[in-house]
Amino acid sequence: MDYKPVGAGKNVCSVRRSLPEAGYWKKFQSPVLVKEYGMVTALEFSPVKPYDLLVTASMRLQVYNSRTSQLKKSITRFNGVAHSGSYRSDGKLVVAGDDKNMVQVFDGSSRAILRTFKGHTDPVHLTKFLPNKVNVLSGSDDKTVQVWDIPSQAAVNVFSEHTDYVRSGSVFSGNASLVATGSYDHTVRIWDLRANRSVTTISTDDPVEDVLAFPGGGVIAASAGPNVHLFDLLMGGRQLTTMGNHEKTVTSLCLDSAGSRLVAGSLDHHIKIYDVQSFKMMFSMSYPAPVLSVALSADDTRLAVGMASGVFSLRRRAVTAKEQAVVAARAPSAGSRAYFQRGASYKGADDDLRIEQRRKRSLADYDELLRKFEHSRALDAVLSNNRAGLTVVSLLQELIHRDGLVGALAGRDELSLDPIVRFLVKFIDHPRYTSVLITVAETLLDIYGDLLYQSTRISELLMRLRAKVRLELRLQQDMTMLLGSMDMLMATCKVSHAQATGATPAADGARDT
Secondary structure: OOEEOOOOOOOHHHHHHOHHHHHHHHOEEEEEEEEOOOOEEEEEEOOOOOOOEEEEEOOEEEEEOOOOOOEEEEEOOOOOOEEEEEEOOOOOEEEEEEOOOEEEEEEOOOOOEEEEEEOOOOOEEEEEEOOOOOEEEEEEOOOOEEEEEOOOOEEEEEEOOOOOOEEEEEEEOOEEEEEEEEEOOOEEEEEEOOOOEEEEEEEOOOOEEEEEEOOOOOEEEEEEOOEEEEEEHHHOOEEEEEEOOOOOOEEEEEEOOOOOEEEEEEOOOEEEEEEOOOOEEEEEEEOOOOEEEEEEOOOOOEEEEEEOOOEEEEEEEOOOHHHHHHHHHHOOOOOOHHHHHOOOOOOOOOOOOOOOOOOOOOOOHHHHHHHOOOHHHHHHHHHHOOOOHHHHHHHHHHHHHOOOHHHHHOOOOHHHHHHHHHHHHHHOOOOOOHHHHHHHHHHHHHHHHHHHHHOHHHHHHHHHHHHHHHHHHHHHHHHHHHHHHHHHHHHHHHHHHHHHHOOOHHHHHHHHO
16 A cells, blocks of 8 residues: 555646645554455444444444454344445434345444334435434435434435435535435435425436535535536536546545545545645545545544455544644643643543442531531521421421430520421421421420410411311311211112112121121
8 A cells, every 4th residue: 555646747736735735644654454344335433532433344334443443343233235334423323224125223332223214125325314313314226215214213205306226425414404315327416305305406427426515515526437526506506626536436435524625535446635625636545455435533533445355444643743732722721720620521432441430419408417416407407498398397207206306496586486386387287297297386385385475476376376277177077077977878878779679788798798
């Protein structure tokens, strides 16, 4: 494998201008070659750190650690050759199609099959998540494009305007209602999911192998034959330029994180990098086999290339001193608040050893006082903040169990007794609290006795409490009388029924028993 800058015979001026560019791409060194089980038809880096590499080859999806190039996990739940493995934007789910006409969604961690979409009648070569995270785009050799709803597992859009295999597609990051697909019928179509139809059709001279929507959605790139075409969608699909530096069919396209460099891989064993502003080729790399797929990581430090020989290459770029200086310039100054908080949001890499951190539960103020056996202050604390009745009653019950109720109620003046008596007036008739609050009321009367009536405020509250207790007692008496009347009525009905049927009440009673 060797590096090759732009050929001087074609454009000497561009060679001179691309010298700094060549230095940048030459820093992708130490290629690691990994042999797979079949042709590497798709590559994609996870959009989130640590940027794991998803490799689609043969009847499986392989996930590699992009730092160590070691295999982390393998998804083999396919009955046919897998195609177009792709991550969701949060990196948690993976989608892929296969030769058995199915689209499957997997959990990125457990590898479990979460959804299986069945609707295509031929192999599925295109699968992508839409930006809204709940829809999946698929394209098949049955010439249809379908959009699936993940929760309901149903097709919400079906497009059948293509007249040949649909082998490529792209989603628009800023618009979940638009998708682009490329077909062997020599067309690129832009579909509006709201209108359920094609809104733009772009024709090419050759079958379309790959389609790539640029950030912002104004430009789209398509590889057809040995050429890469750029189209302006804002002008109705007008062709901006054609870059024809390859000798054989261009099979795969990808962009760098800034959207300023377009990487194209071809069957001529080369990948070539283009400046999307000047439309000029800036650099070229050669590989030992036809290139079927290319991918760049989100931080532009890893370049992966998949080949028809069943091998993929993974290169890493060393971070320059200038880039390190930029990072250092952003670092907070020593002694600042940001300095001491640095790293607080770091979650670590997937292969890091994690030690579970158990957070110590903080106690409420009244619980802290209970731990210190300050029972009187604990009671004041639980009554001072309008806490729920159950919380106050629970604390009173705890004081009763500790034999601390007398100590908590004793030694109080008119102001500190007021919230306690008000709580008794409010909840004395609550069925769940009555038994506890009666004990509290009796204890208050035992401690203070006639002293309570020396305060006008406390005296009024006690009168309200007595009235509420009497009302509750009267209600209980009425309920008891009602139950007795109902018992007599039920007995009379039973005797009448026995006389009407000829049975004796005793027999009925035995039968009931």
